[in-house]
Amino acid sequence: MNEFEVSRRRFIGASAAAGGLAAATAKTAHAAVAQTSAAPVRTPEMADVTLEVNGRRHPLSIEPRTTLLDALREELRLSGTKKGCDRGSCGACTVHVDGARVLSCLTLAARCEGKAVTTIEGLAAEGELHPMQAAFLARDGLQCGYCTPGQIMSAIALVEEGRAVSDDAIREWMSGNICRCGAYPHILAAIKDVAGSGSRS
Amino acid sequence: MENFTLANAATLDAALAAAQQPDAKFIAGGTDLLQLMKDEVERPQRLVDLDGLPLDQFSIGDDGARIGALVKMSDLADNPDLRRRYPVIAEALLASASPQVRNMATIGGNLLQRTRCGYFRDTGVAACNKRRPGSGCSAILGFNRLHAVLGGSDYCIATHPSDLAVALAALDAAVEVQGSDGVRTVPINEFYLVPGDTPERETVLRPGDLITAILVPPPGMGERSHYLKLRDRASFEFALVSAAVAIALDDGRIRAARIAVGGVGTKPWRLPNVEAALAGAAVTPTVLTAAAAHAAEGARPFRDNAFKIALMQRAVARALATVTA
Numbered sequence: 001m002n003e004f005e006v007s008r009r010r011f012i013g014a015s016a017a018a019g020g021l022a023a024a025t026a027k028t029a030h031a032a033v034a035q036t037s038a039a040p041v042r043t044p045e046m047a048d049v050t051l052e053v054n055g056r057r058h059p060l061s062i063e064p065r066t067t068l069l070d071a072l073r074e075e076l077r078l079s080g081t082k083k084g085c086d087r088g089s090c091g092a093c094t095v096h097v098d099g100a101r102v103l104s105c106l107t108l109a110a111r112c113e114g115k116a117v118t119t120i121e122g123l124a125a126e127g128e129l130h131p132m133q134a135a136f137l138a139r140d141g142l143q144c145g146y147c148t149p150g151q152i153m154s155a156i157a158l159v160e161e162g163r164a165v166s167d168d169a170i171r172e173w174m175s176g177n178i179c180r181c182g183a184y185p186h187i188l189a190a191i192k193d194v195a196g197s198g199s200r201s
Numbered sequence: 202m203e204n205f206t207l208a209n210a211a212t213l214d215a216a217l218a219a220a221q222q223p224d225a226k227f228i229a230g231g232t233d234l235l236q237l238m239k240d241e242v243e244r245p246q247r248l249v250d251l252d253g254l255p256l257d258q259f260s261i262g263d264d265g266a267r268i269g270a271l272v273k274m275s276d277l278a279d280n281p282d283l284r285r286r287y288p289v290i291a292e293a294l295l296a297s298a299s300p301q302v303r304n305m306a307t308i309g310g311n312l313l314q315r316t317r318c319g320y321f322r323d324t325g326v327a328a329c330n331k332r333r334p335g336s337g338c339s340a341i342l343g344f345n346r347l348h349a350v351l352g353g354s355d356y357c358i359a360t361h362p363s364d365l366a367v368a369l370a371a372l373d374a375a376v377e378v379q380g381s382d383g384v385r386t387v388p389i390n391e392f393y394l395v396p397g398d399t400p401e402r403e404t405v406l407r408p409g410d411l412i413t414a415i416l417v418p419p420p421g422m423g424e425r426s427h428y429l430k431l432r433d434r435a436s437f438e439f440a441l442v443s444a445a446v447a448i449a450l451d452d453g454r455i456r457a458a459r460i461a462v463g464g465v466g467t468k469p470w471r472l473p474n475v476e477a478a479l480a481g482a483a484v485t486p487t488v489l490t491a492a493a494a495h496a497a498e499g500a501r502p503f504r505d506n507a508f509k510i511a512l513m514q515r516a517v518a519r520a521l522a523t524v525t526a
Contacts, residue, residue: 044204064207064248067235087236088302100275100304106235107305108228110207111250154301161300175436176299 047110053078054122064110069093071109072119080120080149084178091177094150095119101157103176120149123156131197132156135190143181151177155191164195202239206247210254213413217381219249220409227251227411229271230306232298233314241324242315242332256309256413261286266417270309274365275300277308287417289426289445293368296430299437309412311365312376312392313404317439318348318359330356331400338400346505347441350513352467353501357400360464361393362439367463368428369415370471371445377414380407386416393468403468421457424449427524429516430463440464442512444520448479455479455525462496465513472496475517484525493518 047064050057053076060075069086072078072095084092086105093104096118123130132152135141142148154177158164163173170191171184179187208225210216220227224246228234237243256271261282268277277283278294297303297311320326320339328337340348340358348358369389376387387405394402406412420426426447432438443463449456458479460472478492493514500510 045206047207063204065202065204065238087239088232091299091301094301101301102305103232103301106232106302108207108231108235111228111231111252158300172436173300176301 049110049113051076051109051112051117052115053117054119055116060109062109064108066109067105068095068097068107068109068112068117069104072104072117078119078121082146082149084147084150089178090147090150091154092147092150094153094177096153096157099157099160101154118153120152123152130156131194132159132190135193136187139186139190139193140183141186141190142179142183147177147179147181151179151187155187155194159191159195164191167192170195202235203241203244205238205245207250208247209250209252213254213256213379213411216249216251216254217379217409217411219247220411221381222247225249229310230273231310232302232306233310237315237322240322242322251411263419265419266415268308268415268417270307270412270414272308274298274303274306274308274311278303286420287368287372287426289368289371289428289447290365290417292428293364293430293443293445296428296443297364308365308415311363312369312412312415313406314362315403316359317362319344321359331359331396331403334399334401341503344505345503347439347464348503348506349467350465350500350502350506350509351462351470352395354396354398354400354467356398357396357467358503359396359400359467361403361466361468363469364428364430364440364443364463366393366469367443367461368426368445369417370461370469371426371447371459372417372420373459374418375416376412377416378406378410379413380410384413389415389469390471395467420447421449423451423456425524427520429520429523431512431516442509442516444513444516446517446520446524448521448524450484450525453484455482455484458492458521460517460521462513462517465500465509472517474498479521486522489521489525490518493521 044063046061048061050059058076069083072081081095081104082092084090088103088106094101095104098115132155158173164170170188208219210219226245226248228248229251256269259268259272274294278291284291320329321331326339328339330338338357349360374389376389376392378385392404424447428445430440430443432441440463442465445461447459458476460475462470474495475492478495482488496514496517497510
């Protein structure tokens with residue numbers, strides 16, 4: 001993990017330098033060819049935002065079109081949050097923003113300044129799994145696991161919202177998270193375990 | 202998704218001014234707009250961010266409700282006063298989308314979401330009069346199981362997807378709109394346009410107009426309301442047919458009835474003939490079923506959606522039975 005962090009930093013430093021060079025070259029190239037044809041390189045307009053994710057602040061310069069999902073996965077390399085449909089239909093990308101469960105695929109990262117984002121990576125405290133993570137493991141609430149981070153983020157919010165009052169209520173309030181493997185009965189059991197035992201907030 | 206510039210607006214006036222630029226769009230919750238932009242159905246060059254504008258408050262009292270356009274669906278649905286006075290709104294909201302979407306989407310944006318017609322949302326399809334005026338309608342002779350049986354034209358039979366708008370139609374709510382020339386109030390039943398030969402025009406909003414609030418009159422004496430939504434699956438799905446009913450009861454008789462249906466019309470659709478059949482009638486199963494049968498009047502079925510007519514009659518009958526029980 002430490003080695004990865006170091007090499008990652010080096011890589012970012014190297015690419016930032018390369019990026020600066022490319023931008024300068026692009027401007028020159030643009031000036032040179034502007035008279036004759038369309039410029040081969042276009043510099044996108046960037047937006048500056050500081051993303052606060054799992055308690056750490058990350059200053060970023062990103063294209064305005066970057067979703068929170070893509071910023072988490074591609075810029076911050078927090079790949080626990082999954083891209084399923086990328087259209088708000090599956091829930092695999094569910095994260096918490098200021099405590100509310102939302103879809104990171106339909107959230108623009110540049111609009112998240114000053115907001116606190118929590119992802120699946122931010123749940124385990126000092127290496128100890130969140131009770132919902134532990135319950136999903138204990139109840140086998142997954143098969144392939146792709147939807148699991150979104151399921152867990154949604155499940156934690158559901159319990160905190162006080163929706164876990166019956167099996168039907170849990171099913172209804174989990175309906176924004178699709179499980180292609182059909183692990184629903186086990187997911188339900190995991191949520192009931194946590195809801196019934198007095199959850200950690 | 203194409204890139205765009207993102208402009209923050211510190212004040213309502215600044216937002217309205219920024220929206221005067223060509224190819225600009227407001228963004229609030231963004232749950233529908235970003236889908237449309239990813240699929241390149243919408244290609245704004247500039248987004249005007251409404252976050253932080255003071256339109257996120259609502260008040261519900263004896264003189265009615267005023268709901269700011271930036272109120273989140275989830276916040277409104279959870280309000281005890283709303284659930285008590287306007288159950289039809291709360292039920293419509295809770296039957297909409299998913300908990301995550303409801304935490305993001307706003308009341309104003311909900312009213313302006315675009316149709317779920319698959320031909321409209323797939324830019325790989327050349328012909329769609331709503332997306333490309335004059336290109337033809339692919340749905341009328343195509344796969345139209347989910348399309349409208351009421352209010353369609355030879356140009357478009359796409360349904361309006363909002364549940365909230367159907368509830369508001371039954372309650373005679375109004376939309377407060379601010380444009381460059383000031384504030385105006387539009388009754389919700391005059392807010393949406395039927396497609397006619399200009400299906401690209403869906404509301405009476407003019408370019409740069411912003412919805413600022415929804416206004417709901419107080420419920421009448423003894424009024425009860427209810428929203429019934431029928432879908433292909435139990436949750437997180439758009440309506441095949443929905444029914445919003447508001448009934449004022451007087452000693453076992455119906456004093457007044459207001460009924461709107463969703464999933465079947467090109468806009469939220471009031472059913473005046475059903476309402477007239479109920480006015481003054483005693484509440485019996487026969488009366489309710491006979492009145493609901495009027496829902497089919499004027500309906501025009503297509504290859505795959507004729508089932509919606511009988512389903513609509515039954516949905517109205519069941520919603521009436523529930524609300525008068």
